[in-house]
Amino acid sequence: MFQEILASYGLQFDDYKIELHGSGLINYTWKISGIENDYLLQKINTNVFKEPTHIDENLLELRKFLDQHAPDYLFVSPLPNLKNETMVIFNEGYYRIFPFIKNSKSADYVKYADEAYQAAKQFGQFAKELDAFNTNKLKYTLVDFHNLSLRVKQFKSALENANPDRLHQAAAEIDELTNLDYIATKYQELIQNGKLKERVVHHDTKINNVLLHDQTGEGICVIDLDTVMPGYYISDVGDMMRTYLSEANEEEKDFTKVVVREEMFFAIYRGYMEEMGEALSASEKEQFIFSGKFMIYMQALRFLTDFLNDDIYYHTAYAEHNLVRAKNQIQLLKSYLSSEQVFEKIFQENSIVI
The missing domain is CATH 3.90.1200.10 (Aminoglycoside phosphotransferase (APH), C-terminal lobe)
Incomplete structure (x- = not known):
């Protein structure tokens, strides 16, 4: 699975380390670590999101608006693959790849x-x-x-x-x-x-x-x-x-x-x-x-x-x-x-x- 999905983005499977990432309870997320760049691969949970294409279409609309009106705003949206698709369907599953934001962390609860x-x-x-x-x-x-x-x-x-x-x-x-x-x-x-x-x-x-x-x-x-x-x-x-x-x-x-x-x-x-x-x-x-x-x-x-x-x-x-x-x-x-x-x-x- 990973090999085919990565290939659709022009990424060589052997060049990356793949491991589960994060504590999310809905979607399934993996970190893809490479020598130069890291990414996040995510599979949409279609038991929760019945129309995953709606998510993709929404993000494309928001991306288009922000590129025009707030180009400097960091909007973490899916990357396009070699066919300029921001969502890949593989074995009836819906997948996206996001850039991994360097020097970032997330918290599971608010302490301060x-x-x-x-x-x-x-x-x-x-x-x-x-x-x-x-x-x-x-x-x-x-x-x-x-x-x-x-x-x-x-x-x-x-x-x-x-x-x-x-x-x-x-x-x-x-x-x-x-x-x-x-x-x-x-x-x-x-x-x-x-x-x-x-x-x-x-x-x-x-x-x-x-x-x-x-x-x-x-x-x-x-x-x-x-x-x-x-x-x-x-x-x-x-x-x-x-x-x-x-x-x-x-x-x-x-x-x-x-x-x-x-x-x-x-x-x-x-x-x-x-x-x-x-x-x-x-x-x-x-x-x-x-x-x-x-x-x-x-x-x-x-x-x-x-x-x-x-x-x-x-x-x-x-x-x-x-x-x-x-x-x-x-x-x-x-x-x-x-x-x-x-x-x-x-x-x-x-x-x-x-």
């Missing part, structure tokens, strides 16, 4: 506030450079991915069809999320009233989707662009809130460790707004704090819905895995809500008006 700042700044710059891009040119690679109204509908359907044992096990969590449905109501109102502009959105702003300089820690660029599609900026900010604020991730069973680090909130705000502050409308800026509530609530719903549906979507390692994940995210949301006054005070002390 500066990491959150650097990542948020990179995602903010990504959004800023594509502010004028016509989102009608993009295809949806994951339809309704961050549609909270749909997630609520799926949750209610699960409540009607779940087996009694799981309903009983999750009774407290069902009540808690039901009592927080005002978050979904506000989301629906924002969309219906046009308070949020449709933008080019990354949709997966975890810390490991940003490359940092391996010596200075400075942000270099955004990577993993398969979920880039039309959306609202609260998705990207909200996902940073969900995954950067607590030192514990969504798999943590000890919920006392699921606590918001308020300094991380301000680091996200400062980094993102330094880049996107002038591009966002006043009504968009007003939803900055809401973005965290929106994303954490939605993920809690998704985990609990999957538990009620007998675990048909997320991989589980034990019977209550999705329920534990839901409890984890509910605890994160509680911590977030209890910190809202602190967030607002941070803005006031720094003369930031939202």
